[in-house]
Amino acid sequence: MMLFLQTTLNGLVLGGLYSLAAVGFSLIFGVMGIVNLTHGVFVVAGAYGALLLFRHLGIDPFIAIIPIGIVLFAIGYAYQRTIIHWAISRASLVASLVVTFGVAMILRNLMQLAFGPDVQTITPSYSFTSIALGPLQIDLVRLVALGASLILLLVLALVLARTQFGRAVRATAQQPLAAELSGLSVQRLHGLTFGLSAALAGASGAIIGIVQPFSAASEVAWTLNAFIVVVLGGIGSPAGALVGGLLLGLINAYTAQYVGPSLTTAMMFLVLVLMLLVRPQGLLGNSFGESR
Amino acid sequence: MKKPLAILTGIVVLAVLALLPLWLGPFYTRVVQFFFFSAALALSWNILGGFAGYWSFGHTAFIGIGAFSAALFGMNVGTFGTGPVSMIVPLLVAGLVCGLFAAVIAYPTLRLRGIYFAIVMLGVSQVVSELVNNISWFQGGVGVFLTSPVPSGVAPEDFYYYMFGGLLLLAFLITLLIKHTRFGYALLAIREDEDTAMMLGVATERYKILAFVLSAVLVGLLGAVYGYSVGYFTTYTVFRLDFSLNMIVFCLIGGIGTLFGPIIGTAVMLFITQVLLSRFLDIHLLITGLIVVAIILLMPGGILGALSRSRRSSLARKAEVQP
Numbered sequence: 001m002m003l004f005l006q007t008t009l010n011g012l013v014l015g016g017l018y019s020l021a022a023v024g025f026s027l028i029f030g031v032m033g034i035v036n037l038t039h040g041v042f043v044v045a046g047a048y049g050a051l052l053l054f055r056h057l058g059i060d061p062f063i064a065i066i067p068i069g070i071v072l073f074a075i076g077y078a079y080q081r082t083i084i085h086w087a088i089s090r091a092s093l094v095a096s097l098v099v100t101f102g103v104a105m106i107l108r109n110l111m112q113l114a115f116g117p118d119v120q121t122i123t124p125s126y127s128f129t130s131i132a133l134g135p136l137q138i139d140l141v142r143l144v145a146l147g148a149s150l151i152l153l154l155v156l157a158l159v160l161a162r163t164q165f166g167r168a169v170r171a172t173a174q175q176p177l178a179a180e181l182s183g184l185s186v187q188r189l190h191g192l193t194f195g196l197s198a199a200l201a202g203a204s205g206a207i208i209g210i211v212q213p214f215s216a217a218s219e220v221a222w223t224l225n226a227f228i229v230v231v232l233g234g235i236g237s238p239a240g241a242l243v244g245g246l247l248l249g250l251i252n253a254y255t256a257q258y259v260g261p262s263l264t265t266a267m268m269f270l271v272l273v274l275m276l277l278v279r280p281q282g283l284l285g286n287s288f289g290e291s292r
Numbered sequence: 293m294k295k296p297l298a299i300l301t302g303i304v305v306l307a308v309l310a311l312l313p314l315w316l317g318p319f320y321t322r323v324v325q326f327f328f329f330s331a332a333l334a335l336s337w338n339i340l341g342g343f344a345g346y347w348s349f350g351h352t353a354f355i356g357i358g359a360f361s362a363a364l365f366g367m368n369v370g371t372f373g374t375g376p377v378s379m380i381v382p383l384l385v386a387g388l389v390c391g392l393f394a395a396v397i398a399y400p401t402l403r404l405r406g407i408y409f410a411i412v413m414l415g416v417s418q419v420v421s422e423l424v425n426n427i428s429w430f431q432g433g434v435g436v437f438l439t440s441p442v443p444s445g446v447a448p449e450d451f452y453y454y455m456f457g458g459l460l461l462l463a464f465l466i467t468l469l470i471k472h473t474r475f476g477y478a479l480l481a482i483r484e485d486e487d488t489a490m491m492l493g494v495a496t497e498r499y500k501i502l503a504f505v506l507s508a509v510l511v512g513l514l515g516a517v518y519g520y521s522v523g524y525f526t527t528y529t530v531f532r533l534d535f536s537l538n539m540i541v542f543c544l545i546g547g548i549g550t551l552f553g554p555i556i557g558t559a560v561m562l563f564i565t566q567v568l569l570s571r572f573l574d575i576h577l578l579i580t581g582l583i584v585v586a587i588i589l590l591m592p593g594g595i596l597g598a599l600s601r602s603r604r605s606s607l608a609r610k611a612e613v614q615p
Contacts, residue, residue, distance in 0.1 A: 035407050087588050094347065097407060098544060099588045101537075105581030113574065220533075227411060266422030269415040276412045277400045 006136055007257045008250065013142045015249020016242075017211065020149035021204040021222055022229035023156060023241040024197030030236020031173040031193050033093055034084065037100040040223030041107045042072055042198045046205020047214045048115055051122050061122055061206045062148060068206050069199040076198025077191045079103075084194070085187070104219065111216035122209040145207045150242075152203060156196075157238040169193055173236065228272045234282030243283055309457060313450045321449045325521075327562050328456035329514060330538060334546075334554035335463040336510035337539035340503045342549035343476060345483030346402065349410040350417030351539055354508045356531040357393055358386040358515030360424060363436035363525075375443040376451075382438070383516050390512025391505050398501040405486070414536070421531030432527035438520045452521045459517060463510050464555070470503075471551055479503055483549070541580070545587050547596030556595055 025039040049068040053059040087099040129140040160166035171179040172189045180186045208214060225248065233244025248268065255267040275282075313321045333351070341347045362382035372381045401412050424432035442451045470476040478499040481489035490496045519525055538561075546557025561583070569579055591598035 035411075083585065083589070090589060090592050092592075094406060095588050095592060097347075097410070098540070099585055102581040102584030102588070105577045105584070109575060109577035109581065112577075224414075231411075260426070262426050263422065266419050266426070269418040269422070273412055273415040273419065276404060276408055276415070280404060280408055 002135055003257070007253045009133075009136055009138060011250035011253030012246055013138065013146045013249070014252060015246035016146040016149040017204065017208055017245070018225055018229050018248050019242045019245025020152055021201065021208065022226035022245055023153060023238055024200040025223075025226035026230045026233075026236055026241045027156075027193060027200075028197045029230055031169060032190055034088075034096045035100070035227070036194075036197070037097065037223055038079070038104045038107065039197070039201055039226050040219035040221065041104050041111075042076070042201035043205040043208065043222040044111065044214055044216060044219045045107075046072065046202030047122075047209035048111065048120075048205075049202065050206035050209045051120055054122050054124065060124060061210050062144070065148070065203045065206050068202040072202035073195040073199040075195075077195035079198070080191045080194035081187070085190075104223070108216050108219055111219075115216065117215060117217070119213045119215045120209075121213045124210060127210060139211075141210050145211050148207055149204070152200065153238045153242055156200065160238070165192070225268075228268055231272055231275050231280070231282055234284030237284065240282055240284040247283075306461075310454075313453050318447065318449050321447075321453050323562075323566060325449060325453045325456050326566070327558060328453070328460045329518060330542060330562060331555045331558040332456065332460040332463045332514055333511060333535070333539050334542040334558050335460070335467050336507050336514065338543050338549065338554045339467060339470060339479075339510075340507040341540065342543055342554070343470065343479035343483065344500055344503045345549075346405075346500065346504070347410045347540065348413040348507075348536070349540070350413035350415070350536055351507070351511055352530070352532050352535040353413075353417035353420045354390045354394070354511035355515030355518065355535055356417075356421060356424065356527070358390050358512030359438075359519030359525060359530045360430060360432070360436065361389040361512070362386040362516035362519055363438050364430065366438055367436060371439060376441050378439065379441045379517075379520065383513055386512045386516035387509045390515075391509045394505045394508030395501065398504040402497070402500045402504060417531065417533075417536065421527055424531065425527040435524055435526040437524050440523060441520060448521075452517070455517050455521075456514075459510075459514055460555075464551075466506070466510070467551055470506075475499065475502070480549075541584055543594075545583070545594055547594030550594075550596050553594055553596045560595065 021043050024042070025036060028034050028036050028039075046068050049071070050061040050064045053064045053067070054061055083099060083103065084096060087095050124141075127139075127141050130137050131140055131143070132138075160169065168179070168184050168189055169192075171182070172184060172186050172193075176186050179189075205214075229241055229244035229248050231244070232247050233242065234240030251267060251271055252264050255261075255264045259267065312324065316324065333355075337348065337351050362385060365382050365385045371378045397416060401409060401416070404412055421432075424430045426433070440448070442448045470479070478489070478494050478496075481492075481494050482496050482500060486496055515530060519530065522529060542557040542561055543554045544557065545561055546555065547553030561580075564583065565576060565580065569576065572579075587594065593601065
């Protein structure tokens with residue numbers, strides 16, 4: 001029983017990270033219908049950014065979230081306004097799948113050249129402190145990581161629900177043409193959404209860097225995780241990402257504990273395949289679904 | 293091109309290719325052999341992805357299933373015949389298993405469209421490869437063997453040159469046949485607008501499944517022969533994400549949904565990566581990525597698409613000059 005509870009706790013903590021890492025992917029998918037295969041690169045880039053800031057300037061990864069977020073926001077905005085926009089206007093929406101994949105290959109290779117193929121971790125002084133919740137053990141770092149993820153998700157949800165910007169983004173997602181006619185600059189909003197998504201991915205990367213080892217090659221896994229989270233939870237909303245992420249974390253933890261650690265990938269994809277066949281819009285559905 | 297001329301060109305090309313290994317030398321024979329293998333894979337992927345518009349991101353599953361069925365059949369049941377004859381039964385088994393597997397998963401997966409189908413196939417390939425790797429009966433972790441079918445006195449690279457060449461010819465002829473029959477038109481209708489096609493009475497479901505099974509069987513046969521050519525292999529020798537992606541990239545570069553596009557794309561891409569850049573292994577990904585992005589942005593229809601567009605515009609210009 002204790003083992004089960006501990007596994008559940010580990011799964012939920014892991015799931016919080018998955019949620020944050022996936023929410024940007026989910027936003028882009030919901031607003032523009034683009035599957036951004038570069039997403040994992042943004043996550044890993046965030047982790048490398050936090051590593052550099054920590055090693056050379058001694059900046060704590062949780063504070064590094066802010067500069068990393070700003071830089072990645074700019075990169076994401078520029079990326080959408082140039083390459084993604086060109087690809088969609090010249091070819092098709094499916095072409096964006098191939099273009100983002102091509103860009104991911106280029107960036108992964110560049111990261112490998114810059115940082116080497118070795119697996120890295122960020123180890124601040126507090127990374128081995130753990131606290132006890134009754135009989136359960138939890139790393140302090142993981143608890144703080146979970147808290148930071150939840151706060152960022154909450155902020156995003158509030159931005160989308162309450163602000164003028166959030167309303168504009170939702171309007172563009174539901175009816176791009178009508179939004180354009182009402183005087184919104186859809187192009188600019190798409191760029192801003194992409195920037196926001198990249199910033200969130202970078203922030204999650206900075207947190208992931210403390211909790212898990214990473215390398216340039218792990219971008220593939222983070223892109224796939226994001227996709228699975230979206231398929232499980234539902235497209236476009238922070239709530240969907242949270243549900244999907246927590247579920248994925250639990251699946252991961254239970255499989256590793258009760259079936260075998262080597263089968264986690266198989267189980268994750270099995271759930272993905274089954275979910276796509278049964279309910280492809282995810283548990284919470286597509287929050288911008290009216291137009292699609 | 294007129295029909296007799298096309299057939300004549302075909303025969304000449306075949307004759308040249310058949311005699312090529314005589315003066316190519318072992319290394320380049322192997323390069324061309326790998327080109328045959330990749331081009332045949334791209335052509336097989338093209339049946340489903342190019343004609344029907346269902347992009348599978350997990351076709352490497354069938355390479356793996358084909359190779360493993362052939363090897364496990366040989367190890368558990370035994371071999372029939374010696375030399376090249378011993379390949380016949382395992383190849384039939386590989387094709388059959390792939391066809392059956394495709395038929396079983398086709399019905400549920402083909403209900404999904406676009407990106408969802410692409411990703412579910414990626415998922416299928418991952419699940420199959422992890423299961424093959426972790427269930428001990430499949431021996432994917434330790435590796436499996438296929439006894440060499442190469443007759444004595446023949447160089448292995450020459451033997452596989454002709455094997456893969458034959459399979460490429462088979463894939464080409466099947467594609468040719470599909471393109472000019474009712475089947476091909478039905479697939480094109482599905483790609484352009486599936487709902488309308490269904491409404492007009494095209495049996496979309498049946499044609500899609502048929503295209504999927506056909507594509508899977510061809511890839512399975514290629515996988516089995518690939519298994520023979522390496523002799524000993526583990527899960528990750530045959531279940532490789534880059535195989536799946538190469539099929540797509542090669543088709544995309546040549547021109548997706550065309551007859552020659554996949555072959556041209558494979559030739560161009562392999563020439564660039566294997567011959568021109570063979571010494572710069574650490575930037576392979578970078579170059580491939582750059583080419584992929586450039587192709588999508590500069591010529592979305594691939595090389596053939598760009599050629600036909602420029603020909604059309606030059607014809608139009610001529611028509612303007614002579615009113």
